[in-house]
Amino acid sequence: MKRLALPLTLLAALPATAQTGDSDRYAYSQLRDPAQEAKARDLMEELRCLVCQGQSIADSDADMAADMRALVRERIAAGEKPDDIRRWLIERYGDYVTYDPPLGWATAPLWLAPFLLLGAGIWLATRSIRRRRR
Template sequence: MIRPLAVTLLLLAVPVQAQTGTPAPLADTQLPDPRQEAQAKALMETLRCVVCQGQSIADSDATMAGDMRALVRTRIAEGQKPAAIRQWLIDRYGRYISYDPPLDAATWPLWIAPALLLVLGGWIARGSFRRSRGR
C-alpha cells in the first residue's frame, strides 16, 4: 500500500522538478547604466513569454522568461539596439512573441477588426435609436 502512494508522489513531483532551474545571471539584475536598463525594460514589456499565457517576459516568473530577460539585458549591454534584439527574437520564436505584431498580410485582420466592429456597433445603435424614436 505504501508503494502506490510513493509512486504517485514521485509522479507528482516530476512537473515541479521540471520547473525549477537556475536563473540566468542577468534575469533579475538591473544593468548599471540606467539608460540601458530603461531600454531593456521597455523592450521586455513588449515581448510575450513563450511558456506563459498572456504575460510579458518582464512579468513572468518562468525560467524561460528569465533567460530571455538575461538575453535582452546582455545584448543591450553589448550595445545592440532594441529593434535588432526584437527582430532576432521574432526570427527565432515567430511573431507570437511580439505584443505589437507588424502590419502585413497575415495580421491585417487583427488591425482592421476593431475598426470594423466599431462601425458595426454604431450602425446597430443607430438602427436601434431610430426604431425607439419612431414608436
C-alpha cells in the same frame, strides 16, 4: 550495484546544475548602467511571454521569460540596439513574440477586427435608436 547508485544519481543531476551564472544574473537583476537597463526594460515590456501568453517577459515568472530577459540584458550590455534584438526575436519566435505585430496578410485580422467591431457597434446603436424613435 549499490556502490554505483550514488555516483549515477549525482551524474544524472549534473545537467540541472550546468546553467551559466551570467544567464541567472541577467534574468533576475538589473544592468549597472541605468540607461542600458531602461532600454532593456522598455524592450522587455514590449515582448510577450511565449509560455504565459498574457504577460510580458518583464512581468512573467516563467523560466522561458527569465531566459528571454537574460538574453535582452546580455545583448543590451553588449551594445546591441533594442530594434535589432526585437527583429532577431521575431525571426526566431515569430510575430507573436511582440505586442505590436507588423501589418501583413497573416496579421491583418488582428489590425482590422477592432475597426470592424466598432463599425458594427455604431451600426447596431444607430439602428436601435431609429427603432425607438418610430
